[in-house]
Amino acid sequence: MKKEIGNVLFKSINNKNNSIRLITSTNNSSNENVGLLGIKELKTPKGWEDLFHKKNEKINEIRDHIIPIKINQESTIEQLKETLYYIDGISRELCDLMDPAQFVMNVIPYGPHKIESHKAFLKMSDTVNRLNANSDLYQLLLVIRDHKHYHQLPNDHQLFLNEMIKESEVNGINLKPKEKYEIMKLKDEIFAQGSMFIEQSLNSYKHPPNVTLNIPYSSLVGHLPLKYLQQLPPKKPDGNVPFIPTDYLVAGILKYIPDPNIRYSVHRLQSISNCYDSVLNHLVQLISKRYQLAKTLGCENYSFYELKNKLLKTPTQDLSKEYKEKSDEELNKLIEIKKRMEPNNPNNDKIFSFDLPFYKNQMSKEFYKSHSLDKEELSQYFTLENVLNGLNIIVNKLFNSQLKIVPMNNGESWDKSVIKFNLLRNDENKTILGIMYLDPWERQDKATGCVNHPIGLGYKKFKILKNNLKNNLKNEDDDDDEYNDEYNLPKCSITCSFTQNNFNEPLKSKLQHSDVETLFHEFGHALHTLMSRCNFQHLCGTRGPTDFIEIPSTLMENFSWNQDLLQQFAINSMGKPISNEMVTNLKKTRNLFQGIETQEQISLAFLDLKLHTVETDKNTSTNIGDTNMSPAQILSTLHQQQIGIHGTVSNFFLTSFNHLFYYGASYYSYLLAKDYSKRIWINHFDSGKQLNLEKGQFYQQNFLKPGASIDPSLILNKFINKNK
Numbered sequence: 167m168k169k170e171i172g173n174v175l176f177k178s179i180n181n182k183n184n185s186i187r188l189i190t191s192t193n194n195s196s197n198e199n200v201g202l203l204g205i206k207e208l209k210t211p212k213g214w215e216d217l218f219h220k221k222n223e224k225i226n227e228i229r230d231h232i233i234p235i236k237i238n239q240e241s242t243i244e245q246l247k248e249t250l251y252y253i254d255g256i257s258r259e260l261c262d263l264m265d266p267a268q269f270v271m272n273v274i275p276y277g278p279h280k281i282e283s284h285k286a287f288l289k290m291s292d293t294v295n296r297l298n299a300n301s302d303l304y305q306l307l308l309v310i311r312d313h314k315h316y317h318q319l320p321n322d323h324q325l326f327l328n329e330m331i332k333e334s335e336v337n338g339i340n341l342k343p344k345e346k347y348e349i350m351k352l353k354d355e356i357f358a359q360g361s362m363f364i365e366q367s368l369n370s371y372k373h374p375p376n377v378t379l380n381i382p383y384s385s386l387v388g389h390l391p392l393k394y395l396q397q398l399p400p401k402k403p404d405g406n407v408p409f410i411p412t413d414y415l416v417a418g419i420l421k422y423i424p425d426p427n428i429r430y431s432v433h434r435l436q437s438i439s440n441c442y443d444s445v446l447n448h449l450v451q452l453i454s455k456r457y458q459l460a461k462t463l464g465c466e467n468y469s470f471y472e473l474k475n476k477l478l479k480t481p482t483q484d485l486s487k488e489y490k491e492k493s494d495e496e497l498n499k500l501i502e503i504k505k506r507m508e509p510n511n512p513n514n515d516k517i518f519s520f521d522l523p524f525y526k527n528q529m530s531k532e533f534y535k536s537h538s539l540d541k542e543e544l545s546q547y548f549t550l551e552n553v554l555n556g557l558n559i560i561v562n563k564l565f566n567s568q569l570k571i572v573p574m575n576n577g578e579s580w581d582k583s584v585i586k587f588n589l590l591r592n593d594e595n596k597t598i599l600g601i602m603y604l605d606p607w608e609r610q611d612k613a614t615g616c617v618n619h620p621i622g623l624g625y626k627k628f629k630i631l632k633n634n635l636k637n638n639l640k641n642e643d644d645d646d647d648e649y650n651d652e653y654n655l656p657k658c659s660i661t662c663s664f665t666q667n668n669f670n671e672p673l674k675s676k677l678q679h680s681d682v683e684t685l686f687h688e689f690g691h692a693l694h695t696l697m698s699r700c701n702f703q704h705l706c707g708t709r710g711p712t713d714f715i716e717i718p719s720t721l722m723e724n725f726s727w728n729q730d731l732l733q734q735f736a737i738n739s740m741g742k743p744i745s746n747e748m749v750t751n752l753k754k755t756r757n758l759f760q761g762i763e764t765q766e767q768i769s770l771a772f773l774d775l776k777l778h779t780v781e782t783d784k785n786t787s788t789n790i791g792d793t794n795m796s797p798a799q800i801l802s803t804l805h806q807q808q809i810g811i812h813g814t815v816s817n818f819f820l821t822s823f824n825h826l827f828y829y830g831a832s833y834y835s836y837l838l839a840k841d842y843s844k845r846i847w848i849n850h851f852d853s854g855k856q857l858n859l860e861k862g863q864f865y866q867q868n869f870l871k872p873g874a875s876i877d878p879s880l881i882l883n884k885f886i887n888k889n890k
């Protein structure tokens with residue numbers, strides 16, 4: 167049996183190159199079951215129901231307490247503020263259930279916790295709908311907004327109030343009961359279709375296209391890396407492999423097999439197979455319901471509805487065109503390689519969808535070779551342990567803090583490989599700032615990709631809520647410090663799907679630099695969650711508009727390319743830091759496909775906006791609006807226009823693009839945020855030359871701490887509009 171991960175790590179590390187190392191706590195955890203994610207109600211899956219009842223009861227109690235409050239012109243400013251804290255108290259109770267439920271639904275494999283969290287989430291969604299439709303609460307908000315003291319309220323209080331009013335209005339508070347009912351119904355349907363879309367797309371590996379293709383084993387071996395070869399069925403006596411086009415194997419073939427006929431055949435199987443019909447149908451239904459929702463709420467379409475509260479105000483605003491030239495240049499280089507490798511192919515002057523992964527990999531291989539870079543050698547420098555040390559160096563430099571690995575309590579974790587960290591201030595008391603879980607490795611039943619989930623936020627626990635509600639609180643086991651005028655301890659989880667390649671010492675597993683960049687991205691979100699401290703939970707941490715909250719994460723990507731930092735944490739097993747030359751060449755790979763990849767992002771952003779702008783065709787279940795095209799066909803057209811890639815995008819790709827549910831009309835956020843964060847990196851951190859406490863604390867105080875409780879454009883002004 168492996169020992170508890172937190173206790174044994176890092177003992178063997180040689181410290182000579184680096185003074186800042188992750189520290190591991192050796193405290194033994196007690197045996198008491200603390201509940202999943204440290205939530206005491208979740209000791210068993212049935213606990214979700216208890217959690218729902220407890221939270222729902224508190225919500226009703228707060229609601230019943232504030233609705234009779236008569237705010238009138240005689241009310242004091244303190245009374246106005248208190249009322250707002252109560253209203254946020256409601257939203258806090260909601261999120262105490264909905265945040266962890268969303269995490270469990272998206273991350274934890276299918277099982278009792280997933281089923282029960284889903285049920286609890288649906289019930290709580292119903293509570294949310296009822297609150298949004300509560301006209302007494304809405305009237306209370308309006309009275310405060312029209313109050314003579316309104317303008318004396320602190321800015322975050324005004325912002326919170328206006329957000330709540332807006333929220334009620336976009337949820338149809340002013341509509342007639344019949345229309346209100348319609349909205350509630352549509353929202354339920356959107357959630358149901360979206361959940362089915364995600365659920366089925368995550369499980370698509372269980373239902374590959376029901377066809378086999380005979381491929382000569384000899385054309386695969388020598389090209390396909392071992393991890394793919396191991397997944398192939400046994401070779402038949404005639405030398406062929408009866409190939410089943412699972413997503414994983416198709417991805418391997420498209421990237422590594424030089425024979426264009428094989429690539430074309432497997433791509434085509436994936437494109438024409440009807441095994442994705444059901445999941446695509448949920449996608450189209452989801453989009454259709456969103457369109458109806460926007461219309462019922464008086465918006466032209468869903469994109470307009472969604473973008474009302476974003477940095478970008480309308481979907482017609484043009485997205486960057488500056489990368490087209492670079493993208494063309496890169497495409498020409500790919501064509502050059504194709505002409506060289508397929509001299510007799512009459513179509514060797516075009517790159518098709520089924521060519522792109524192969525020729526990108528080819529070009530990248532040639533680039534690595536000509537710059538004496540070796541992926542295997544590079545990965546020696548990026549063990550997970552080193553990368554975590556890198557994050558630790560950053561929090562120390564910028565925030566005088568440290569990440570400390572601590573043992574998981576009994577019942578807290580969902581998999582034995584999850585690592586738990588405390589983020590601590592380097593003061594005398596080692597004040598704890600937040601808790602972060604990291605679930606690093608890919609597993610069969612786990613979604614691919616990386617994501618950060620907030621589980622709890624750093625809102626202020628106003629005593630006032632206790633003083634007035636304590637007599638009615640029915641839960642005697644409530645912690646005494648539940649309302650103590652201090653901040654709630656934030657908690658988040660980063661989930662990744664990196665390939666584990668050291669099973670005895672998981673933290674010695676080697677990562678690719680692209681994994682490093684991804685982990686840094688998610689850590690940027692984590693810092694936003696863990697370092698935010700706000701009066702209102704509704705405005706805390708990563709609660710802001712989607713295009714705003716991608717800024718700290720895309721900003722953090724820059725840190726993973728910084729020469730000084732890399733040389734402090736990217737150290738091989740001989741204790742030798744990565745060389746200057748290697749870093750310089752590595753940095754060149756960052757821009758290798760910058761043009762094409764940006765154009766791909768632009769295509770996806772356009773697809774997302776397009777799908778959420780037009781009405782879905784009522785006659786077919788898979789086509790979108792007046793275009794008479796399927797989502798895959800729309801994306802293929804965009805690829806042709808934006809990048810010059812021919813052929814069709816496979817339906818599989820569409821089913822795996824689950825941002826269409828999570829982001830719905832705001833996928834462009836990545837592009838916009840990347841642009842802003844690049845300017846912050848250059849302006850504020852002097853392109854990485856000024857990674858110090860002064861810069862870090864300014865960033866913490868003015869960006870991370872306020873979360874969304876200051877207008878995002880005011881926050882950005884502090885970092886971007888400097889005359890530098």
Ligand SMILES: [Zn+2]
Pocket residue numbers: 687691716719
């Ligand atoms: Zn992100």
